[in-house]
Amino acid sequence: MADWRRELDTRCTAAALDAAVRDDIAREIAEHLEDRYEDLVAGGASPEEASRTVVGEMPGRDAIRRLAQSRPAHRARPAPPAPPLPVDEDGGGLWRLATGIGRDLLFGWRSFRRDRAFTAAAVVTLAACLAANLVVFTLVNAVLLDAVDVPEPQALVQVGNQYPNAGAAANAGGNSGVPDYFDRRTAVPALAEQALFRTHGVSVGDQAAERLVAMTTTPTLFPMLRAQAARGRTFTDDEGEEGRHRKVVLSDALWRRRFGGAGNVVGQPLTIGGVPHEIVGVMPRDFRFYDDEVVLWLPAAFTAEERSDASRHSNNWTHVGRLSPGATLTVVQSQLDALNAANLERFPALRNVLVEAGFRSAAQPVVDVLVAEVRRPLYLLWGGVACVLLIGVVNLAALTLARSTARRAEIATRLALGAAPARVRLQLVTEHLALAAAGGGIGAAVAWALIRGVPGAGLALVPDGRTVDFDPRVWAYAAALTVLVGVALGVVAMQAVAPHGTASVLRDEGRSRTxxxxxxxxxxxxxxxxxxxxxxxxxxxxxxxxxxxxxxxxDTGFRTSVMTGAVALPSAAYPTDPDRLAFLERLLDAVRAIPGVEAAGATTNIPFGTNRSDSVAFPEGWTPTPGQSFVSPYQIRVASGYFESMGIPAVAGRTFDGSDVEDSEPVVIVDEQLAERFWPGRDAVGRYLLQPRSAEALSNPTRENMFRYRVVGVVKTIKQYALVTPRDSVGTYYFPFGQSVPASFDLTVQSATSPATVEQDLRRVLASLDPRLPLYDVQVMRARVDESLxxxxxxxxxxxxxxxxxxxxxxxxxxxxxxxxxxxxxxxxxxxxxxxxxxxxxxxxxxxxxxxxxxxxxxxxxxxxxxxxxxxxxxxxxxxxxxxxxxxxxxxxxxxxxxxxxxxxxxxxxxxxxxxxxxxx
Amino acid sequence: MDATLDRELKKGSAELLILATLEGRPRHGYDVAKRIADESGGAIRFNVASLYGLLYRLESRGWIRGRWIEAPAARRRRAYTLTAAGRATLAEQREGWKVFAAAVSRIAGVEHG
Incomplete structure (x- = not known):
């Protein structure tokens, strides 16, 4: 309580006025002095000085008594309050309210300046809590709320084939096939528009080609996403036919980088995979779908073989549709189930195999699929950080309560002297809103700096290429949290005003309070x-x-010091298997000749990479009993020297060498996990592994419809794609490059020299063999493992x-x-x-x-x-x-x-x- | 000058000042004092006791009327309004003051504008 108010109270008491008179006169004098006090403070006086001046001007006990005696006689009883004054020339009620709030802010500022410790504690706590919340919300906003940046993203549905009893298949690459696409276009009308696509690497350019990520898609994709080209056009339907499909649509980023944003780019040729394509369009800057790394789109032209029933359950594509108006996911699912049931009858040969594998096609919102991996951690973090804010606000509430208790007497006096309770409440809320705004402002600045300035500040949760920034939604969230906190604290502070009788608090002033x-x-x-x-x-x-x-x-099971880098051989320059194999062998020989290199190999599926493949295989002589399913282990092709360079030891038999060529007996190496699954307790080396030539072959395996490979070695199981092995993982088998030549592969090089030196040497060696080939995605294995974490x-x-x-x-x-x-x-x-x-x-x-x-x-x-x-x-x-x-x-x-x-x-x-x-x- | 005359002069002029200040719009006590102090360039100031003493006296005579005013988002205050009798008194006192001031000026040789 300010000193002058206590003094006035004392003097009025000493004047021994009766209650009605005291209420009338003391209140009027108090109002007068309150005005005077506020004017003094507003004029720059400290509260102490102002209080001293007011006390100096205050009437003494005797003067008060005389005033009471000269009080007009007709005021015997306090008159009921009169209606509000008519609005005068000072302006309307809104203006008065505005100036009132302005004065509250000034008052609040002064009161907080007096309570420096409280203010500092409150602002720092709020800033820390709000910064943490905003950082997480920025991520949530970027990842979860903006996952699919197209009109009506919720209507987009992904359809995928699942074989839960067959092992890794469910996790690998695409999950739909070309025949499925054509089936579903007619049998699933609940998806009005449908598109099939896959992403893959392509070499772009003639000389010194660069490796980029492309999406090959049916022309239906762009209309389905309601996306239009910023320049030129997207694909026409007939560009999805072989012969007309050498067209390409560029991303805005690629257009600017490679063509300097030239206006006449449409119609120009671009060499992709050694073949010239015509640029037909450029997408808008903010267009992205599914994979943020995609920088060009190619029309999918399916071959007759791809469309044929033989390629059923060869799932290399992703299938997405847009719900018809009024349709729901449930309708889509029931139409899919009906289609699959009909297909089981259409292809009786597959029936048993598919039933045992637990085959079904599942419809899921695309949004859910895209954020599946980070959604849970982000929601957990969001919940956690909200708890932190809660703890912080509870602290501030306790502080505010303590402070309000101390101010209770002051406020009670103001109320007793005639201040309107609504006025006092408004002032308290205004004060605390200002406090919250200060904390929120600093917190937002800190969060902004963290998001902008510190690349490691949790941004790792965001997929590559996704921009994370404060957008209007984040600002709105920040403002909402700030207002919420401010009002909450104001309400807590009001406890000092509302429930307690003002008189009782006045009486208790100075002593221990009720x-x-x-x-x-x-x-x-x-x-x-x-x-x-x-x-x-x-x-x-x-x-x-x-x-x-x-x-x-x-333990990953391999050396993490191994240097890796990818090479792709364009089919135009290397059309046949022997061409590619010859190049590969020359390359590996040259790499092995680099000083310091101890071992070198290559693989189609670098561990912890993005390229995954699995295919059904089973031991010769095995037939599934009812309840048993075929399984689909990881299938990887490797060059001789791969296991040696990666430090993966053979536990039985041998690894691949120069003797494994096209004309020699087809061979395979299995890992320990698969060996134990297929030949439990027995020696796997020398036994045969079968792979069906088509899915239908599984129902009736014969020498003719099966590939047959002799197991020549068993190697240690390694972590293929993650440090946590999936629960349904069934193992891996490896084929030699000599018998199955890839068009692109990752080199694996174990060297005694530094990674930077190895990288330099690799680029030099590759350029000396074919200067058109880029070496890309160069990374030490450790970095790949880290990346997965x-x-x-x-x-x-x-x-x-x-x-x-x-x-x-x-x-x-x-x-x-x-x-x-x-x-x-x-x-x-x-x-x-x-x-x-x-x-x-x-x-x-x-x-x-x-x-x-x-x-x-x-x-x-x-x-x-x-x-x-x-x-x-x-x-x-x-x-x-x-x-x-x-x-x-x-x-x-x-x-x-x-x-x-x-x-x-x-x-x-x-x-x-x-x-x-x-x-x- | 005789102390009694001084006091009476001041009192008379103070009443005139307050009535004049309330002419046109109601004001509360602090506002009245502040306005008089401001308009007089600080030459005329009231202490709290005499200000309210005067206001109460004027109210007792029926020249002004005080009412507690409750406005939303503002403090409760007593505002004083000029009554019809007050208005008549003000006109009367103004006239008297003019005559008095003119006489004083003539005798003291002060130019009065």
Whole structure:
């Protein structure tokens, strides 16, 4: 309470006015002095100076008494309030409200400037919490909300074939085939428009070709996405026919980079894979679909073989459709099921195989498919960071409550002196909105700087090429959170205005207040909640951290120091298998001749790369019994020297060498996992592996409809595509390049020299053999493995950061409660000390409070952690639920933080001087 | 000058000043004092007790009327309005003051504009 108000109260009391008169006169004088005070402060006086001046001008006790006597007689009773003044020349109500808010802001600014510690704590807490929330929301916004940037993205449906009992097939590459596409165009009318596409690498240019990602698609894709070319056009329907399909549409980025944004690019030729194509269009800058790395589109012209029934269940394509008006996913699914059931009858030969494999075609929203991998971690992070904000706001609420309690007397006086309650409430909300805006502004700036400036700030969760930035949605979210927090704090502050009788608080002014006990209980409960949430978050972060560390310790099964780089042989320059094989052998010989190179090989499917392939195979002599399904292991082609360069040891038989050529017996190498599955407990070497020439062959395997390979070796199983082996993985088999020559491959080079030197040497060697060929995607294996952990690492880093923030905030909350306890009970502590209470008894008073709050918080928090652990385990296959280490770590950290938070208030309690406290009361 | 005369002069002129300030629109006490201080360039200031003493006296005589005003988003204040009797008094006092001031000027030799 400002000094002058207390002084006025004292003088009025001393003047011994009767209640009605006092209410009338004292209130009028108080209003006058309030105006004077505000004018003085607005004029630059400090609140203390202003208060002094006002006291100096205040009528004395006798003057007040005289005034009361000269009071007009007709005012015997206070008149009922008159209707509001008519609007005068100062302007309308809106103007008055605006100037009122302006004055509130000024008033709030002054009041916050007085309470520097409170203001700093509030702004820093809000800034930290809001920055964390905005960083996560920016990611959520970029990844989840913007995943498919086309009109009505929810209407896009992906249809994929699934063979759950056949192993890795469900995870590999595309999941639909060309015959399916033509079937579904007629049999699934619920998808009004449909398109089939696949992405792949292409070499672009004549000399020094570059390797780019292309999407080959039916011309139907662009109309289905409601996308139009920014220049030229997209494909016409007849460009999806062989002979007319040498056309290309460029992305905006490629057009600018390769053609300098030239206006006359449409109609120009572009060599792709050694064949000239005509550029027919350029897409708008913001067009992207499915794979952000795609920079050019080619029309798909299906061959008769691709359309034939022989290629059923050869799933190399992605099939997407747009729902017909009014159709739902369920309708699509039932039409798909009906189509598949009819096809089972149409192709009885496949029936058993497909039924055992659990075959079905599933319809899913494209949006879900695209963000499947990062959606769960992002939602978890979003939830976690919202909890952090909650903890922070609870802290601020407690601070605000304490501050309002201190201001309660001041506000009660203002109310008693005639201030309108609505006016006071508006002022409190305005004040706290301004405070939240300050914190929110700084938080947004920090988040913006993090997103813009720190490439590692969780952006790893975002697919390559996706831009992450503050867009209007992020700003709106920031504003909404800020307003929410500001209003919440304002409402808390209003507690000082609303429920308490103003008179009772006035009377209690200066002494211990009523409601103290309830307030303390409330604050305790809030801190228990904070500790609980912090504990849950910390255990959650700990679980992610420990499982991540386990993941880092996983043995990949290959040397991570191996240097890799990709080469693609254009079919125009290397049309036949022998051409390609000859080049490959020359290349490998030249690479092996590089000084320092210890071993060199090549593969079609570099581990942890994007190229995946699987195909059905089974041991000769095996026939599935009812309930057994054929399986589809990973199928990889490798050059001789691959296993040696990768450091993958053979456990039986041999690896590939120069003797495995086209004319020699077809051979295969299997990994231990597949050997154990196909020939359990027996030696796999010398046995035969069969591969069907078509899916139909599976129902009746014969010498004619099967490829037959002799197993010449068994190698150690390695991690093929992730450190966590998929649960349904069935193993891998390898073919030699000599018998199955690829058009593109990754070199694998083990060298004693540095990666930079090896890269330089590889580029030089390749250029010396064929200067048109680019070496691309050059990476050390370790980088590929790290890349596969990118999203995981980001999730762990962010969750640890949020866990730490939660820990710090709840420690502050605990400190607040204990400091409050000591402050409230200073008198009691003084008396106890005066009566000879031991220091340990007094310290234990504080400690007990701390222990109760932290203990209850931990119990609740661990229950929450058990739930979170189960949730995490269900989301991530390598997380085993509650990790003991995570629990110990979280509890330890919280106890340490609690100890720190307890120490200062306890010391303050012990320093209480009985004489001083008792005298003060 | 005799102290009594001084006080009476001031009192008379103070009443005139307050009535004149309230002419045209209602004002609350602080507003009245502030306006008089501002208009007089700070030469005439009221202390709180005498201001309200005067206001109460004027109200008792029925020249002005005070009412508590409650406006949304503003503090409660008592605003004073000139009554019909007050308006008549103001006209009367204005005339008297003109005559008085002109007489003083003539005798003291002060140019009056």
């Amino acid at each position: 409601g103290t006990r309830t307030t303390r209980r409330l604050r305790q409960a809030l801190v228990v909640g904070q500790v609980a949430v912090a504990c849950t978050l910390l255990v959650g972060a700990g679980i992610l951290f420990t499982s991540f560390r386990k993941l880092l310790a996983v 990118r999203a995981r690492r980001a999730t762990v880093t962010l969750s640890l950061a949020f866990g730490g923030l939660a820990l710090g905030l709840s420690a502050l909350g605990l400190y607040g409660v204990l400091a409050y306890l000591v402050a409230q009970r200073t008198r009691e502590i003084g008396i106890r000390m005066a009566l000879g209470g031991s220091t340990s008894a007094i310290a234990s008073l504080v400690l007990r409070e701390s222990l109760v709050v932290v203990g209850v918080g931990l119990v609740v928090g661990l229950a929450g952690a058990a739930w979170l652990g189960r949730l995490l385990a269900s989301e991530m296959s390598d997380v085993g639920g509650l990790e003991p280490l995570a629990i110990v770590g979280a509890v330890g950290l919280l106890l340490a933080a609690a100890l720190l938070a307890t120490a200062a208030p306890a010391r303050r309690a012990l320093r209480v001087d009985p004489a001083v406290t008792l005298a003060a009361e």
